Amino acid sequence: MGLFDRLFGKKKEKEEALDPVEINHKETVQEIENEPAVSPVSSADTTDEANNIESQQPVRFDKSENEINADTRIGENDEEAITIDVDALADIFAQSREETEKKYENSLSLTRNTFKEGFNELFANFRTVDEEFFEELEETLIMSDVGVDLAMEITKELRQEAKLTKAKSADDLRQLIVEKIVDKFDEDKLPSILTMEDGLTVFLFVGVNGVGKTTTIGKLAARYKNQHKKVLLAAADTFRAGAIDQLVEWGRRSDVEVVTKAAGSDPASVVYDALQKAKAEHYDILMIDTAGRLQNKDNLMKELEKIGKVIRREIPDAPHETILALDATTGQNAIQQAKEFSTVTPITGIALTKLDGSAKGGIVLSIVQSLRIPVKLIGLGEKIDDLQDFDEEFFVRGLFKELL
Numbered sequence: 001m002g003l004f005d006r007l008f009g010k011k012k013e014k015e016e017a018l019d020p021v022e023i024n025h026k027e028t029v030q031e032i033e034n035e036p037a038v039s040p041v042s043s044a045d046t047t048d049e050a051n052n053i054e055s056q057q058p059v060r061f062d063k064s065e066n067e068i069n070a071d072t073r074i075g076e077n078d079e080e081a082i083t084i085d086v087d088a089l090a091d092i093f094a095q096s097r098e099e100t101e102k103k104y105e106n107s108l109s110l111t112r113n114t115f116k117e118g119f120n121e122l123f124a125n126f127r128t129v130d131e132e133f134f135e136e137l138e139e140t141l142i143m144s145d146v147g148v149d150l151a152m153e154i155t156k157e158l159r160q161e162a163k164l165t166k167a168k169s170a171d172d173l174r175q176l177i178v179e180k181i182v183d184k185f186d187e188d189k190l191p192s193i194l195t196m197e198d199g200l201t202v203f204l205f206v207g208v209n210g211v212g213k214t215t216t217i218g219k220l221a222a223r224y225k226n227q228h229k230k231v232l233l234a235a236a237d238t239f240r241a242g243a244i245d246q247l248v249e250w251g252r253r254s255d256v257e258v259v260t261k262a263a264g265s266d267p268a269s270v271v272y273d274a275l276q277k278a279k280a281e282h283y284d285i286l287m288i289d290t291a292g293r294l295q296n297k298d299n300l301m302k303e304l305e306k307i308g309k310v311i312r313r314e315i316p317d318a319p320h321e322t323i324l325a326l327d328a329t330t331g332q333n334a335i336q337q338a339k340e341f342s343t344v345t346p347i348t349g350i351a352l353t354k355l356d357g358s359a360k361g362g363i364v365l366s367i368v369q370s371l372r373i374p375v376k377l378i379g380l381g382e383k384i385d386d387l388q389d390f391d392e393e394f395f396v397r398g399l400f401k402e403l404l
């Protein structure tokens, strides 16, 4: 079933897709002895999940009964058997999912209005589906920041679809258009989960000044710290003393260490020191902040090349993620930045910040469709817990729910 059907389809289908799996009441290890073990959890892990629910990856509710049973397995023998109230655990997860969805919904209200106003205008004078209608539709989509390429592609495909010209009412048309946008978004899914290695994981953050790189690193540091990972930050934006101080402040807030050198030092040498420390002291994750002087592309390219070389010399398959931070309030300008940064260094994911204050969240569609770069993180506010993994279902529902 496609994304649109899952989210906005017939009521029955919707219920089927959204209902959490039925979980059987209190289970004991004895009852599941013959089930295959997937990942044993300790009672401490279970408590962590409850306490740090904000920092979890999106919870899967489509687990099979076997998986759920296996998740409740505590030890290899009966003596270690303890009872877990899986109902209570499922409630906590469901609550957390609901809270996350609410956050998306609130943060996307300005963008939702952009779409709503555009569509209201389009249909205010609607009489018939003719060439003028398609031209206006294309313009509406462009104004909603989905990008010129995607707007043209969607309009072109809709022109060729007979069912659009057969649609009787504005409501039918609206539904078909949203369906097309969501289908496009759903095509060739891109991986949106951040990579995590067994040993040291290295994330490199790039992006122009003020887009929210440092804030995103700080929020992520808090998340991983909550998950009991050993986190190290490297202040490789040595261009501005203020940038170093800011990362140090985030390190203090998240209670993680930051490797720094004086402003003006070679950024690659900060990275080298951080890698030595991370390896020697067995850190789980190292996140590197860089200066994003796109206006001086040659220097930026040289700087990132040098940093990349230093990283690869120490850990050949790193950086495991190169995250480009983009400010959602800048709309098409952010797309331009993504294009330019892609020519400087390969980008594995985007952290789209400030969605909460943006009416231009439609750029997510453009980033994913036109640039083929996955959005992996979204910033929904300035606070330490205002960072979410990108969830396309929450996003699409938050964007279009009032249009249908």
Ligand SMILES: Nc1nc2c(ncn2[C@@H]2O[C@H](COP(=O)(O)OP(=O)(O)OP(=O)(O)O)[C@@H](O)[C@H]2O)c(=O)[nH]1
Pocket: 207, 208, 209, 210, 211, 212, 213, 214, 215, 216, 237, 243, 246, 291, 292, 325, 353, 354, 355, 356, 357, 378, 379, 380, 381, 382, 386
């Ligand atoms: N509302 C909102 N504000 C954000 C978000 N992310 C970052 N900000 C704010 O954006 C401003 C700039 O963020 P920084 O993290 O300093 O940006 P930067 O890219 O590191 O900038 P430089 O250090 O100058 O390179 C700060 O005031 C942040 O609080 C977000 O998701 N929502």
